[in-house]
Amino acid sequence: MNQQVTPTISLNETISTMGYDDPQNLSVSKARELINQSIQPTCTIEHLPIQQALGRVLAEDIVSGMNVPAHDNSAMDGYAFAGNTLSTVEEVSYRIIGKAFAGRAYQGTVAAGECVRIMTGAVMPDGCDTVVPLEFISKASEDRIHVAPGCVQPGSNRRMAGEDLRLGKIALRRGKVLRPADLGLLASLGIATVPVQRRLRVAFFSTGDELRSVDQTLDEGCIYDSNRYTLHAMLTRLGCELIDMGVVKDDTVTLEASFRQACEHADVVITTGGVSLGDADYIRQTMAQLGEVAFWSIAMRPGRPMAFGKINSNGKSAYLFGLPGNPVAVMVSFYFFVKQALLQMQGAEHAPPLMLKASSKHAIKKRAGRTEYQRGIAEINSEGELEVSITGSQGSGILRSMSEANCMIVLDHDQGQVTAGAKVMIVLFEGLI
Numbered sequence: 001m002n003q004q005v006t007p008t009i010s011l012n013e014t015i016s017t018m019g020y021d022d023p024q025n026l027s028v029s030k031a032r033e034l035i036n037q038s039i040q041p042t043c044t045i046e047h048l049p050i051q052q053a054l055g056r057v058l059a060e061d062i063v064s065g066m067n068v069p070a071h072d073n074s075a076m077d078g079y080a081f082a083g084n085t086l087s088t089v090e091e092v093s094y095r096i097i098g099k100a101f102a103g104r105a106y107q108g109t110v111a112a113g114e115c116v117r118i119m120t121g122a123v124m125p126d127g128c129d130t131v132v133p134l135e136f137i138s139k140a141s142e143d144r145i146h147v148a149p150g151c152v153q154p155g156s157n158r159r160m161a162g163e164d165l166r167l168g169k170i171a172l173r174r175g176k177v178l179r180p181a182d183l184g185l186l187a188s189l190g191i192a193t194v195p196v197q198r199r200l201r202v203a204f205f206s207t208g209d210e211l212r213s214v215d216q217t218l219d220e221g222c223i224y225d226s227n228r229y230t231l232h233a234m235l236t237r238l239g240c241e242l243i244d245m246g247v248v249k250d251d252t253v254t255l256e257a258s259f260r261q262a263c264e265h266a267d268v269v270i271t272t273g274g275v276s277l278g279d280a281d282y283i284r285q286t287m288a289q290l291g292e293v294a295f296w297s298i299a300m301r302p303g304r305p306m307a308f309g310k311i312n313s314n315g316k317s318a319y320l321f322g323l324p325g326n327p328v329a330v331m332v333s334f335y336f337f338v339k340q341a342l343l344q345m346q347g348a349e350h351a352p353p354l355m356l357k358a359s360s361k362h363a364i365k366k367r368a369g370r371t372e373y374q375r376g377i378a379e380i381n382s383e384g385e386l387e388v389s390i391t392g393s394q395g396s397g398i399l400r401s402m403s404e405a406n407c408m409i410v411l412d413h414d415q416g417q418v419t420a421g422a423k424v425m426i427v428l429f430e431g432l433i
Helices: 011-018 028-038 180-188 227-237 252-265 283-290 327-345 400-404
Strands: 045-049 078-081 092-100 114-118 130-133 137-140 144-147 170-172 193-197 201-207 241-248 268-272 291-295 307-313 316-323 356-360 371-380 386-390 407-411 423-428
Touching: 011 291, 028 291, 028 307, 028 327, 078 092, 170 180, 201 227, 201 252, 227 241, 227 268, 227 327, 241 252, 252 268, 252 283, 252 307, 252 316, 268 327, 283 291, 283 307, 283 316, 316 327, 327 371, 327 400, 371 400, 371 423, 386 407, 386 423
Parallel strands: 092 114, 201 241, 201 268, 268 316, 356 386
Antiparallel strands: 045 193, 078 114, 078 130, 092 144, 137 144, 291 307, 307 316, 356 423, 371 386, 371 407, 407 423
16 A cells, blocks of 8 residues: 655645746755755654664654663762761772672671672672772782772762663654664563654656666667666665666657656655656656646756656655766765655654765866866775865766765855865765665
8 A cells, every 4th residue: 555645735835935936047955955854754753672773753652661770870880888978088998798799789788887899790799889890909819809099989880870871761753763772762661662764765767868777788879778777776875665667768669657756656756867858858858747737847966967856646745856877976866855755754853964064186177157066985094084086087877986986075056176185075985874
């Protein structure tokens, strides 16, 4: 069953409220704003074992049903005693009266002048609030230890009950993309299953009579389709359910049938190729025929011919991203526009890519009036400073440069030429997805 949420406000209504009228040359910031205003999240929740929840979006707040840790406990292997018995001027002797282990507490109360041998994680015995590590003990025998003045402060090496999480407090908020640490946190609360948003269903295909899949023979003038494979990988890392529709030929009848099929089975449709102004570029025409086109060109490089809209078929609806045909433009468009939209549809908290400032090792050509994303290699120089260099030619068809790069250099709309040594903003690839 296709459990999609149809937007209650049309794209045209959203566009009219934003006050722009040039869909042929939209700025990056305006394009992002329009997408953010238009996207409606899905509402279907499923409950998964925490072992299966990695990378999923939390659908409800998780409230701690207990204190973590549940009791005051020792942060070190050592000896526990009352901190108010320590001296700042002379050595203090304590009689050893027992042992405390993690999972097996000492039963009884520790009086002044007494101590308990304690292991890391063991519950602090009654009467104790301080632990002296083994290596800080000046002298020791079978039944007594000696603590030198000033080697430990009252209250040291004690972890307080609820120090990590307190009973009744929110442990994880709705919209968080669950990471390994979050799953560990859930486990520490004894939570076995977790409510998450269902996976998005994303249908994608490439357009172009010249494209062939990797298992086909290349005819003269044809090329292998790389875009579907990079999209498959990027969508897989986002945890989407994938509908790979292959390569669709450049004709209106076939495109319309493919759009309808994708729309009726997916929440989002992503295409590559066919959105520029060429005679055989039918994507934008078909989008307009089946729904609404919010924009079809962005003032950016690479990725200028990019369309966003919504299509309808037989009572179903889906958002559609028409990405360019060049491989690098596809990846840039996905990382800086599509990825956030897909997370937003799953109710994820807004988390734009982390931007870092680096020194450019070389001059970079750039003209004002468009945002540019250049492939870069970031490294720490001998002075311990972050610097970046471009990978060479920045043509949008040079996919090898994406493989060589470890970051994107983001040059904003109004920025001009970059001189060697100037500061630029970068986004590390590992922070993207």
